[in-house]
Amino acid sequence: METVAVLINGRREQRIEVFDRGFQYGDGLFETLLIDDRQILFWNEHIERLEAGCRRLGIPAPDGSLLYREALELCFGADESVLKIILTRGPGGRGYLSPAPVHPTRVLSLHPLPAQIEKRRQEGVRVCLCRTPLGINPCLAGVKHCNRLEQILARSEWSDPEIYEGLMCDSEGWLVEGTMTNLFWVKEGHLLTPRVDRCGVAGIVRAWVLRTMHAWRIATSEVRMRPSELREAGEVFLTNSVIGIVPVIGCPSLDCTWPVGDLTRRLQG
Secondary structure, eight states: OOOOEEEETTBOOOOOOTTBHHHHHOOEEEEEEEEETTEETTHHHHHHHHHHHHHHHTOOOOOHHHHHHHHHHHHTTOOSEEEEEEEEOOBOOSSSSOOSSOOOEEEEEEEEOOTTHHHHHHHOEEEEEOSSOBOOOTTTTBOOBSOOHHHHHHHTTOOOTTEEEEEEEBTTSOEEEESSOEEEEEETTEEEEEOOSSSSBOOHHHHHHHHHHHHHTOOEEEEOOOGGGGGGOSEEEEEETTTEEEEEEEETTTTEEOOOOHHHHHHHO
């Protein structure tokens, strides 16, 4: 297990209350942020999404300035690292009824950067199609909540080290995202990405890509599409806040390959 620095409600410890609803039910939210050159990237965007998730779940949002001070304390001197923020509804009794009042638990942890990120950004990765579906639930669509059982089951489907990520469909067979990433592809000069209005996570880098495409006046659409239609793509890439933008060069499940495209390289900067 990796050695990490942790703050729980502002204190340096690594134990959670056994009746915390995050542990009991996955009743909470999380954000994963990249630290690069001693800067926490997309801080405001992550906190805005966390606050939006709190409104959706009815969890009192943490004070943003307090959270930022704790992040700076934990990340002081860190260069290339990963900061994870977890916010749960806090302790409560047995049963699903929310406690009153709610006393949220906030956990900040600092982790090493995953290996070979730069190699993957430059050379690209291969993906597979997962059998495990994402359940359709508009109430939670877009939210980065703590219940990741669907992704855990999907990730258990492959052990091939040549496969970096698994693509997931919803229960109706529409392509949605990767187990830990959002998905984009280019078709005839048009950038496409799956909708996340019924399930899936509305990623921070996904939103940045969509904003950037608007600024560059490149046609972009959020669509529902079957996995087989990826065979017609000219280029494919994945996004999340830690890996940034990573090209996809193949999917054995679809028996197809793609080049590392010009738009992918342009977005990588």
